[in-house]
Amino acid sequence: MKLPVYLDNNATTPMDPRVLEAMLPYFTEHFGNAASRNHAYGWEAEEAVDYAREQVAKLIGAEAKEIIFTSGATEADNLAIKGVFEMYAGKGNHIITCVTEHKAVLDTCHHLEKLGGEITYLPVSNDGLIDLKELEAAIKPETILIAVMYANNEIGVIQSVKEISNIARKHGVLFFTDATQAIGKIPVNVQNDGIDIMAFSGHKLYGPKGVGALYVRRKHPRVRLTAQMDGGGHERGMRSGTLNVPGIVGFGKACELCRLEMEADAKRIKVLRDKLEDALLQIEETYLNGNKELRLPHVSNISFKYVEGEALIMSFSKYMALSTGSACTSASIEPSYVLKALGNSDDMAHASLRFGLGRFTTEEEIDFAIEQITAAVYKLREMSPMWEMFKDGVDMNSIQSTQAS
Numbered sequence: 001m002k003l004p005v006y007l008d009n010n011a012t013t014p015m016d017p018r019v020l021e022a023m024l025p026y027f028t029e030h031f032g033n034a035a036s037r038n039h040a041y042g043w044e045a046e047e048a049v050d051y052a053r054e055q056v057a058k059l060i061g062a063e064a065k066e067i068i069f070t071s072g073a074t075e076a077d078n079l080a081i082k083g084v085f086e087m088y089a090g091k092g093n094h095i096i097t098c099v100t101e102h103k104a105v106l107d108t109c110h111h112l113e114k115l116g117g118e119i120t121y122l123p124v125s126n127d128g129l130i131d132l133k134e135l136e137a138a139i140k141p142e143t144i145l146i147a148v149m150y151a152n153n154e155i156g157v158i159q160s161v162k163e164i165s166n167i168a169r170k171h172g173v174l175f176f177t178d179a180t181q182a183i184g185k186i187p188v189n190v191q192n193d194g195i196d197i198m199a200f201s202g203h204k205l206y207g208p209k210g211v212g213a214l215y216v217r218r219k220h221p222r223v224r225l226t227a228q229m230d231g232g233g234h235e236r237g238m239r240s241g242t243l244n245v246p247g248i249v250g251f252g253k254a255c256e257l258c259r260l261e262m263e264a265d266a267k268r269i270k271v272l273r274d275k276l277e278d279a280l281l282q283i284e285e286t287y288l289n290g291n292k293e294l295r296l297p298h299v300s301n302i303s304f305k306y307v308e309g310e311a312l313i314m315s316f317s318k319y320m321a322l323s324t325g326s327a328c329t330s331a332s333i334e335p336s337y338v339l340k341a342l343g344n345s346d347d348m349a350h351a352s353l354r355f356g357l358g359r360f361t362t363e364e365e366i367d368f369a370i371e372q373i374t375a376a377v378y379k380l381r382e383m384s385p386m387w388e389m390f391k392d393g394v395d396m397n398s399i400q401s402t403q404a405s
């Protein structure tokens with residue numbers, strides 16, 4: 001077993017060796033620029049990109065022409081939201097999104113607010129889902145886009161995408177979804193799901209970093225976007241810049257592997273995830289974050305009350321690699337805005353761990369993780385005065401509220 005055990009697949013996945021194999025010739029022998037129309041080197045590169053475009057499209061039930069290659073999901077999120085905002089400025093300036101979106105969506109929306117955009121940030125209930133009635137009520141004549149993620153990167157909760165797209169269609173509003181965590185893990189089909197624009201990324205599905213895609217619907221309705229990168233007019237004019245041919249080849253291969261294997265992978269990984277989750281929830285005063293059913297099969301987010309997530313992670317960093325419900329900003333450790341949006345206190349958000357299992361996770365690793373984490377939680381609680389007070393039957397709500405004030 002390789003240490004530290006990697007349980008942070010939501011942050012990035014290791015690349016599948018079969019993906020690397022597919023990519024290698026495109027760094028050396030087949031180094032051509034896919035936009036070179038006058039010679040075999042260019043044609044070869046273009047052919048490889050076309051093939052990858054088919055592989056990517058097939059995974060999501062799209063046509064190859066509807067795939068725009070980007071540098072990743074962050075760029076795809078920016079292109080989608082800013083591109084719609086500019087292109088549909090004549091219709092309106094209102095965008096509806098949700099408070100638990102990835103920063104690539106939230107920060108893009110904040111940027112548009114400075115440029116005259118009006119953004120509605122829908123709240124979520126304590127299981128992480130938006131309220132569809134609230135969504136529909138937020139739509140007005142100026143609304144040009146609904147941007148709600150497919151599955152959340154911290155808690156794995158899957159939004160009711162089909163219902164959201166039905167509402168969007170009914171009101172003639174475009175529907176964009178950041179599906180970075182869902183694609184390649186669960187079946188996503190842009191036709192069945194009624195998605196108009198969708199962002200995803202290579203390195204979250206066992207492909208390379210620095211490559212991703214934006215799906216842009218061509219019919220019913222035909223979506224148009226204002227380019228955010230001007231230049232040679234690559235990618236149907238929506239994203240100029242010489243294509244990352246090896247990256248795109250790898251992304252395509254990774255998508256094909258997911259299409260063929262994700263069902264079996266998900267089944268196996270869910271068993272391991274449930275084993276881990278069940279064992280950890282056996283520990284006293286532990287809580288699952290997010291809806292238990294509407295959730296990605298490889299993700300679990302658990303709060304261990306009276307324990308600092310940071311301290312937990314530090315205590316086993318030699319043996320395990322995973323994330324807490326806190327984010328390090330330049331100034332301090334901030335509790336996760338996603339966990340806080342579910343109604344968690346700062347303490348509970350800080351006390352959480354995010355588990356992201358993956359294609360290469362083994363049962364041996366999960367057994368090891370259960371042992372390590374359980375021991376660490378008991379050990380840290382033994383040293384915690386709060387835990388001692390709790391065990392002595394002190395009313396912890398009164399203690400915590402006086403501490404906070």
Ligand SMILES: *Cc1c(COP(=O)(O)O)cnc(C)c1O
Pocket residue numbers: 010011071072073074075102104149151152153178179180181200201202203204210211212
């Ligand atoms: C990782 C992630 C992104 C950013 O993707 P990059 O390809 O790293 O830019 C965006 N949205 C979600 C939901 C993610 O999980």
